[in-house]
Amino acid sequence: xxxxxxxxxxxxxxxxxxxxxxxxxxxxxxxxxxxxxxxxxxxxxxxxxxxxxxxxxxxxxxxxxxxxxxxxxxxxxxxxx
Amino acid sequence: xxxxxxxxxxxxxxxxxxxxxxxxxxxxxxxxxxxxxxxxxxxxxxxxxxxxxxxxxxxxxxxxxxxxxxxxxxxxxxxxxxxxxxxxxxxxxxxxxxxxxxxxxxxxxxxxxxxxxxxxxxxxxxxxxxxxxxxxxxxxxxxxxxxxxxxxxxxxxxxxxxxxxxxxxxxxxxxxxxxxxxxxxxxxxxxxxxxxxxxxxxxxxxxxxxxxxxxxxxxxxxxxxxxxxxxxxxxxxxxxxxxxxxxxxxxxxxxxxxxxxxxxxxxxxxxxxxxxxxxxxxxxxxxxxxxxxxxxxxxxxxxxxxxxxxxxxxxxxxxxxxxxxxxxxxxxxxxxxxxxxxxxxxxxxxxxxxxxxxxxxxxxxxxxxxxxxxxxxxxxxxxxxxxxxxxxxxxxxxxxxxxxxxxxxxxxxxxxxxxxxxxxxxxxxxxxxxxxxxxxxxxxxxxxxxxxxxxxxxxxxxx
Ligand SMILES: Cc1cc2nc3c(=O)[nH]c(=O)nc-3n(C[C@H](O)[C@H](O)[C@H](O)COP(=O)(O)OP(=O)(O)OC[C@H]3O[C@@H](n4cnc5c(N)ncnc54)[C@H](O)[C@@H]3O)c2cc1C
Ligand code: SF4
Numbered sequence: 001x002x003x004x005x006x007x008x009x010x011x012x013x014x015x016x017x018x019x020x021x022x023x024x025x026x027x028x029x030x031x032x033x034x035x036x037x038x039x040x041x042x043x044x045x046x047x048x049x050x051x052x053x054x055x056x057x058x059x060x061x062x063x064x065x066x067x068x069x070x071x072x073x074x075x076x077x078x079x080x081x
Numbered sequence: 082x083x084x085x086x087x088x089x090x091x092x093x094x095x096x097x098x099x100x101x102x103x104x105x106x107x108x109x110x111x112x113x114x115x116x117x118x119x120x121x122x123x124x125x126x127x128x129x130x131x132x133x134x135x136x137x138x139x140x141x142x143x144x145x146x147x148x149x150x151x152x153x154x155x156x157x158x159x160x161x162x163x164x165x166x167x168x169x170x171x172x173x174x175x176x177x178x179x180x181x182x183x184x185x186x187x188x189x190x191x192x193x194x195x196x197x198x199x200x201x202x203x204x205x206x207x208x209x210x211x212x213x214x215x216x217x218x219x220x221x222x223x224x225x226x227x228x229x230x231x232x233x234x235x236x237x238x239x240x241x242x243x244x245x246x247x248x249x250x251x252x253x254x255x256x257x258x259x260x261x262x263x264x265x266x267x268x269x270x271x272x273x274x275x276x277x278x279x280x281x282x283x284x285x286x287x288x289x290x291x292x293x294x295x296x297x298x299x300x301x302x303x304x305x306x307x308x309x310x311x312x313x314x315x316x317x318x319x320x321x322x323x324x325x326x327x328x329x330x331x332x333x334x335x336x337x338x339x340x341x342x343x344x345x346x347x348x349x350x351x352x353x354x355x356x357x358x359x360x361x362x363x364x365x366x367x368x369x370x371x372x373x374x375x376x377x378x379x380x381x382x383x384x385x386x387x388x389x390x391x392x393x394x395x396x397x398x399x400x401x402x403x404x405x406x407x408x409x410x411x412x413x414x415x416x417x418x419x420x421x422x423x424x425x426x427x428x429x430x431x432x433x434x435x436x437x438x439x440x441x442x443x444x445x446x447x448x449x450x451x452x453x454x455x456x457x458x459x460x461x462x463x464x465x466x467x468x469x470x471x472x473x474x475x476x477x478x479x480x481x482x483x484x485x486x487x488x489x490x491x492x493x494x495x496x497x498x499x500x501x502x503x504x505x506x507x508x509x510x511x512x513x514x515x516x517x518x519x520x521x522x523x524x525x526x527x528x529x530x531x532x533x534x535x536x537x538x539x540x541x542x543x544x
Contacts, residue, residue, distance in 0.1 A: 008394070
């Protein structure tokens with residue numbers, strides 16, 4: 001699953017780091033570092049982090065079941081050339 | 082545009098986007114989300130699906146993410162024809178065609194240009210080509226840099242202490258590597274945030290064990306007998322022995338491919354109106370060519386209609402959305418790009434954020450917290466107005482200042498603020514360097530008022 005955090009919006013509340021510590025971590029007091037590619041087994045935790053972020057700063061795809069939005073699906077649908 | 086034409090265009094028109102990165106992707110998604118069902122072609126010279134760059138100097142160098150896996154999540158399917166790994170090499174505005182490096186030509190009804198910037202290389206080519214001299218802009222750059230850092234260089238030299246250089250220096254220290262940073266200005270981050278904040282950054286450097294050399298220029302890179310860099314010579318006659326040099330001298334706009342096209346494109350970017358429509362070289366706005374992201378420079382009502390070039394992630398997203406909307410809307414429905422500039426960086430464990438345009442600031446006052454504690458908000462004033470704010474580990478207040486900037490609230494700041502200290506009562510000179518001297522990578526460039534500015538040279542095509 002791919003994800004990105006809009007760090008302009010992010011307030012460093014750390015809910016995500018609490019809910020999905022393998023994906024998100026605080027670095028210092030309020031800087032967030034994260035892995036833009038989350039492993040499959042992180043799906044549920046990542047979904048919870050996305051939902052819990054108070055400023056909706058996290059965008060992820062591939063959260064709703066395999067297929068749609070995954071790397072492979074995106075490539076299939078796009079690689080017409 | 083008559084509505085029947087617009088309807089047909091929205092149904093079966095052809096849109097081409099050149100530059101398949103952050104701005105290009107978000108524009109494509111917006112076009113589809115707003116009902117464009119015609120053909121969409123994405124042209125990108127990098128052989129990769131759109132990926133995100135900010136993690137390349139942060140999570141990737143900290144070992145928390147792979148350089149090859151920062152692909153951007155998709156907001157929706159875009160059903161595009163992708164031409165990746167092939168550069169656009171020319172534009173024929175009359176025939177409405179984009180020429181590609183492989184000889185192909187792609188026709189458009191409307192074109193979006195989102196070709197961004199690239200890292201400014203070390204100016205002496207023979208030295209730039211030495212083994213161990215690196216840049217950081219792309220995924221491949223980041224992968225190469227991370228590999229070299231992991232191999233344990235004896236000393237890393239970073240040339241330029243802008244945001245990118247500072248982030249790399251910070252990552253090096255976390256890896257326990259010896260690092261020297263050479264900066265022409267008096268302190269790091271001076272071009273972006275001024276000297277008052279720059280001196281706080283310099284303290285962070287020192288505390289974290291970076292060998293910071295300011296007020297110096299690197300005059301030459303020296304090679305060993307097999308073409309690997311081994312030392313750098315500085316303008317103060319000192320020599321830094323190094324086996325890994327990261328050149329972090331800011332960026333150059335990717336506009337060369339438009340040379341001779343007649344578009345108002347040059348070294349300072351592509352000028353556009355507030356609705357993201359590109360100007361031609363005469364200063365006349367085009368109706369079918371739009372621009373977004375790092376390559377654009379556009380006038381901003383909040384900042385005296387100065388043309389701003391913003392090398393900011395948030396700008397690329399916001400401007401792409403506005404450009405896409407306007408590409409498929411009638412003039413009455415078009416929107417201006419009025420995004421308040423915002424930026425973040427994290428280095429040495431400190432979260433730095435800014436809103437507004439700090440380099441326009443004449444004075445600064447610390448309205449919350451204190452510089453000594455590295456936890457504060459600084460507010461920049463310009464002609465009696467609040468023009469920008471910066472925070473170090475104090476993010477939650479920034480939105481408040483954003484509202485103040487939008488309102489044109491008076492400066493000096495008179496309202497009582499939480500955690501106001503005596504040191505913040507009086508504004509002081511923000512200490513930006515002379516704007517006519519180049520600094521290492523200011524991320525906002527004030528590029529004057531007029532799109533047909535004298536510095537834009539129109540070179541007619543030779544063929
Ligand atoms: C290491 C790094 C760290 C960053 N950190 C931050 C940060 O912390 N905060 C922040 O706000 N911003 C940050 N940025 C800036 C942010 O990434 C950019 O603002 C953003 O990428 C701009 O997106 P863009 O789509 O306009 O341009 P780009 O991402 O530059 O994309 C342009 C694309 O067009 C392609 N292209 C160029 N010429 C052609 C051509 N002729 N034909 C076809 N394709 C072409 C390029 O190869 C590239 O893929 C950082 C950037 C880097 C490199
Ligand atoms: S939960 Fe949201 S605001 Fe909080 S740290 Fe994570 S991304 Fe930032």
